[in-house]
Amino acid sequence: MNGETNSLSADGLRETTGERPFGAAEALTEAARCLYCYDAPCVMGCPAGVDVPEFIRSLRTGAWRAAARLLIKANPLGESCGCVCPTVVLCEGECVLPRIDGQAPVAIHRLQRFILRWARENQVEVVSSAPPSGKSVALIGAGPAGLACAFELRRFGHHAVVYEASEHLGGLNRSAIAPHKMASELPRLEAEWLLAGGVEVVKGVRIGRDLSFAQLEAKHDAVFIGVGQGGDLIPDLPGVSAVPVLGAIELIEGLKGTCPSAIAEQARRVRSVAVVGGGNTAVDAARALRAAGVPEVTIVYRRDETLMPAFEHEWQEARREGVRFRFLSAPEKILAVEGRVTGLGCVTTRLGAPDETGRRAPNPIPGSEHELPCEAVVFAVGRVGVRALLPDLPADIVVKGGRVVADPSTGATARPGWWAGGDSTSGGREVVTAAVAGLKAAQAIHRALSARDAAPGVVQGAGRGGTERG
Ligand SMILES: Cc1cc2nc3c(=O)[nH]c(=O)nc-3n(C[C@H](O)[C@H](O)[C@H](O)COP(=O)(O)OP(=O)(O)OC[C@H]3O[C@@H](n4cnc5c(N)ncnc54)[C@H](O)[C@@H]3O)c2cc1C
Ligand code: SF4
CATH class of the missing domain: 3.50.50.60 (FAD/NAD(P)-binding domain)
Structure with missing residues (x-):
């Protein structure tokens, strides 16, 4: 990711993502790196089956409307996906360039975002509609x-x-x-x-x-x-009515300001937060808290790191950003003094035979109860x-x-x-x-x-x- 920018585009969209959008010259330079592979593996890696070499060729040859049409027909949410898709494990993870000469993969998501942003900002009519069907x-x-x-x-x-x-x-x-x-x-x-x-x-x-x-x-x-x-599922643990205890979606919505939440506002102002869960939502919540300035953020997960459902590149990035991990630890209760969170009561687990999810079951070890001091608890354990x-x-x-x-x-x-x-x-x-x-x-x-x-x-x-x- 490049440094954060804060530019306003023509329609007033404030760019606050960590990655700067391409300008036209950069997009053309990046497009020139594509080898237009036959049976391109990047296409296989795209859940929408986007014809990546064809849209990059159209971009490079100036046929931007054709590129936008191809993208929109395969995935109408293509501009968002240019920001949020886990491309490291999708199209870009399949790009041949790293295997041929160790180059970075073509930045497919940034090219996609470039074309669709151009089409949207210029209100380009990319597809036409059939006459009304009456249905x-x-x-x-x-x-x-x-x-x-x-x-x-x-x-x-x-x-x-x-x-x-x-x-x-x-x-x-x-x-x-x-x-x-x-x-x-x-x-x-x-x-x-x-x-x-x-x-x-x-x-x-x-x-x-x-x-x-x-x-x-x-x-x-x-x-x-x-x-x-x-929304979030909050487990009915003893002490769960203490504050701040909240779900990861509510926390992120509160931090983004898309759904203002007093409790999310409280959680961002504390010194330490325990985030319970091992999926992408837990990792996103932990990273968002670190970015909001919370000094100590610990992900508590009841299995080990090899069984984390979160994408590895995401949780490794979280670790680089200072998020701590406590594996093989399951929450049992919220600790509180006068209704305010002071910690998370946990028990150590040992992995047993696979459970109904197909992953090894986290069995609590009797007598291993312990406390994780924290001032807020965020759950990312289901919806x-x-x-x-x-x-x-x-x-x-x-x-x-x-x-x-x-x-x-x-x-x-x-x-x-x-x-x-x-x-x-x-x-x-x-x-x-x-x-x-x-x-x-x-x-x-x-x-x-x-x-x-x-x-x-x-x-x-x-x-x-x-x-x-x-
Ligand atoms: C914290 C978090 C982070 C994520 N990060 C990413 C990411 O980085 N990249 C990525 O690709 N995906 C990410 N996802 C997943 C992605 O957001 C979802 O997969 C996607 O939004 C699902 O789309 P959907 O239309 O099925 O449902 P939703 O996006 O949930 O939309 C459902 C809509 O239905 C409405 N609704 C619900 N009930 C009713 C009703 N009874 N009547 C009328 N309307 C109703 C809701 O208000 C909502 O607007 C993330 C998810 C979470 C929770
Ligand atoms: S695999 Fe890489 S180089 Fe080949 S077509 Fe796809 S993006 Fe271009």
């Missing part, structure tokens, strides 16, 4: 999955209506991406550009509370569920799941382990006319995987609606068991 589709949630799905449905000529519980577009991509990765204005600007001229957005409406599922079905020809996994977000979902839509069960290639659920995708079906992945799920679902919805026109009364959209009815 209407409801999308529940304006996160990456819902936005990508709505964008694609509009391209097919369908009327897409996005219902969003909050007052904002972008979902977690706006509110919870760590501040060192992306400024919170970008997802809003990107969403407004993508949805301009065709998609209807209804903000501040929680489906299942403000509008029933029956009302939704009556108004629309198909429904897409893109509600994600919701509330779909049931909490859509409690009265029709019974034939199967929800298992907090996720909607859907066909992975189409997003079709077991209820005819209902599709789902993104974190709501995956349990929590990346922005790019949510966007791709939204695109695939839109394509499946389009096929189903077109088939219904061809044979009215036969095709209902989705088939029981989560497959499309043809």
